[in-house]
Amino acid sequence: MSDELAKLRSELDSIDARLIADLAAREEMVAAVARLKAEGGSQLRDTQREEELLTKVVERARAAGLDGHYIARLFREILDHSVRHQQEALVDKDNPDRAGRRVITVAYQGTEGAYSHLAARSHFGPRGLEQVVYRGHDSFAEILESVREGAADYAVLPIENTTAGSINESYDLLARMNLAVVGEEIVRVDHCLLALEDVSLSRIRRIYSHPKALDQCTEFLRELKHCQVESFANTAMAAKKIRDDQDLSQAAIASEEAARLYGLTVIRRDVANQKENYTRFVIVATEPVKLDLRIEAKTSILFATRHEEGALVDCLNILAAQKLNMTKLESRPRPGTPWEYLFYVDFEGNVADPKVADALRKLAAKTNFMKVLGSYPARTTSKPVSPRVASEIVVDTTADDDATDETTPHPDVVAMLEKKPYKLASRAARPQGSQFRVGEVVIGGGKPVVIAGPCSVESREQIMACAKVVKEMGGHLLRGGCFKPRTSPYAFQGMGYEGLDLLVEAGRAFGLPIVTEVMHPSDLEKVAQKADIIQLGARNMQNFSLLKELGRIDRPVILKRGMMASIDEWLGAAEYILAHGNQQVILCERGIRTFETATRNTLDLSAVPVTKELTHLPVVVDPSHACGTWRWVPAMTEASIAVGADGVMVEIHPEPAKALSDGPQALEFDVFRKMMRGLRLVEDAPGRKS
Ligand code: PEP
Ligand code: MN
Numbered sequence: 001m002s003d004e005l006a007k008l009r010s011e012l013d014s015i016d017a018r019l020i021a022d023l024a025a026r027e028e029m030v031a032a033v034a035r036l037k038a039e040g041g042s043q044l045r046d047t048q049r050e051e052e053l054l055t056k057v058v059e060r061a062r063a064a065g066l067d068g069h070y071i072a073r074l075f076r077e078i079l080d081h082s083v084r085h086q087q088e089a090l091v092d093k094d095n096p097d098r099a100g101r102r103v104i105t106v107a108y109q110g111t112e113g114a115y116s117h118l119a120a121r122s123h124f125g126p127r128g129l130e131q132v133v134y135r136g137h138d139s140f141a142e143i144l145e146s147v148r149e150g151a152a153d154y155a156v157l158p159i160e161n162t163t164a165g166s167i168n169e170s171y172d173l174l175a176r177m178n179l180a181v182v183g184e185e186i187v188r189v190d191h192c193l194l195a196l197e198d199v200s201l202s203r204i205r206r207i208y209s210h211p212k213a214l215d216q217c218t219e220f221l222r223e224l225k226h227c228q229v230e231s232f233a234n235t236a237m238a239a240k241k242i243r244d245d246q247d248l249s250q251a252a253i254a255s256e257e258a259a260r261l262y263g264l265t266v267i268r269r270d271v272a273n274q275k276e277n278y279t280r281f282v283i284v285a286t287e288p289v290k291l292d293l294r295i296e297a298k299t300s301i302l303f304a305t306r307h308e309e310g311a312l313v314d315c316l317n318i319l320a321a322q323k324l325n326m327t328k329l330e331s332r333p334r335p336g337t338p339w340e341y342l343f344y345v346d347f348e349g350n351v352a353d354p355k356v357a358d359a360l361r362k363l364a365a366k367t368n369f370m371k372v373l374g375s376y377p378a379r380t381t382s383k384p385v386s387p388r389v390a391s392e393i394v395v396d397t398t399a400d401d402d403a404t405d406e407t408t409p410h411p412d413v414v415a416m417l418e419k420k421p422y423k424l425a426s427r428a429a430r431p432q433g434s435q436f437r438v439g440e441v442v443i444g445g446g447k448p449v450v451i452a453g454p455c456s457v458e459s460r461e462q463i464m465a466c467a468k469v470v471k472e473m474g475g476h477l478l479r480g481g482c483f484k485p486r487t488s489p490y491a492f493q494g495m496g497y498e499g500l501d502l503l504v505e506a507g508r509a510f511g512l513p514i515v516t517e518v519m520h521p522s523d524l525e526k527v528a529q530k531a532d533i534i535q536l537g538a539r540n541m542q543n544f545s546l547l548k549e550l551g552r553i554d555r556p557v558i559l560k561r562g563m564m565a566s567i568d569e570w571l572g573a574a575e576y577i578l579a580h581g582n583q584q585v586i587l588c589e590r591g592i593r594t595f596e597t598a599t600r601n602t603l604d605l606s607a608v609p610v611t612k613e614l615t616h617l618p619v620v621v622d623p624s625h626a627c628g629t630w631r632w633v634p635a636m637t638e639a640s641i642a643v644g645a646d647g648v649m650v651e652i653h654p655e656p657a658k659a660l661s662d663g664p665q666a667l668e669f670d671v672f673r674k675m676m677r678g679l680r681l682v683e684d685a686p687g688r689k690s
Contacts, residue, residue: 034089102130107143107152113258114236119281120156123185181374183283194264208238209253220271288374297350298378303370424578430616444618449647453479455662457499467506473676478512492660521549551580591626600628620647634675
């Protein structure tokens, strides 16, 4: 090593030491804040302050020449850690018994490197305990027994997976054993294929993993025709076997952590069918914890209904009447009584809240048996904060005396709606309006969303650069065409599935859900597996076979207005999708054909308030395809938001002059940045109806 390199490295070492010292100082400060909050009555989470903090650090980072997205990610992690720290301090205050134990034992199923072990570490790590002993066991029953017998303080039990579903054995054990749920933890499951060395996939003959993990990777495994697949007790043990056997033709599906632990090589990443794959664990102890009402909490209960008509509905209505949001409902056979069921319900709420206690009392009276497993800090419901777009303004409408109840339509509107042939799309069907959630983004929730990206995905560099600027500027969704409807058959037709994979990669890299267009029914199922929202282009608005197929998938659809379509025809097209089952339609006004030739199309902005009166579906606006020229796009974007659109969709490109489609209307990044800074993403713009 040259002297110069050694010197630079030693300097890096001292910078890292300073960073650690600063983080430690920050943690001490957080602990002091936590103590203050525990004593006083101030709110635990102040999302506005968190938002401001993130905005400030991102601005500072940019001024210092750092990447805002990278800094936002780092600080989100730091903030999350500090919120957890404060929550834990509050729990300790109310549970002196727990607070007194500084050395604890945690039981989990499997060996080091198993997902349960990861869950245990991320749960107990932030507690700042003196020592945590993690003990692996062979079965779920054993970990719970070791808690019951006092050999362990806590057990970490997987309860459901977002791909494979509920883990029945865990539910059955919780019903049988008299234990309490005191926490939950979510772990992102990133299944990898691990082998002894970097061998090619074609040399692998046998793959081992836990049956649940194998269930989650069926698509990948189906392609490996010459491979034998074998179940194993858990993913980490499968990895251990690969190391022990020293056989180059064997591989395991497990976490990257397991690869590190057993000295294996990741030969393929992301082999699960669904890319967003999470497992939820519950933390089990002998006694429930008391939770301060300031902690966002969830409560788990189980009950057996009486043999009466409508018994389950009656029980759920009790929760609904108290506005307790149910997050999970599961039924399991009731042991010893064939055809009777035990129901498991998780809801947002805390047994310490009188409203919850009242609901639970009423519920008990309705059931044959009820058990409260416990209340615990929620990990699935808290809303993540983001840095704000520089000029995002939140208007306080509480002072607005003229505000009428927006969910009561004007009598003229009611009379008009009665005559319309569309019934499911009609505002009358859902006066309060529809909201759709895509990842963490809500469309139709009163806050306009920004969908941005290139007309077509052209290369990895291009889509990555676009995703980065969209994320950095506070955009919400990434668009990119892979199958393009082009007027000329000789023009660029899109990159197809190769482009879709790049779009998926960019979306994941920057945490942006993706939108892409489908032109043929046969592509729909495949694209819907990868894209978060499917776009139906203006030219296909009345492609009825495509509309019907869109009605059969569980994905939000952006339905563009045909360039020759009236608003009624547009809503008729939406009705096709709704009538076939899928209720998640977002309308998109993108300009219509008129005699005017100065713009590519004429942006019909009056369609926004008119359509929102006629339908409950969210309405977004695409000013790019309407204007056809980038210079007018920022003004029309602003206008769209001002008239109450639920969002805008704009085309951007790193080098518009070189774009393979729609270059003249694409915004350069600097123009996009300036537009985003100036946007009034007002919560409640005049005329906005959710
Ligand atoms: C697009 O959004 O890429 C597109 C082709 O739009 P439209 O269908 O509105 O022309
Ligand atoms: Mn386009």
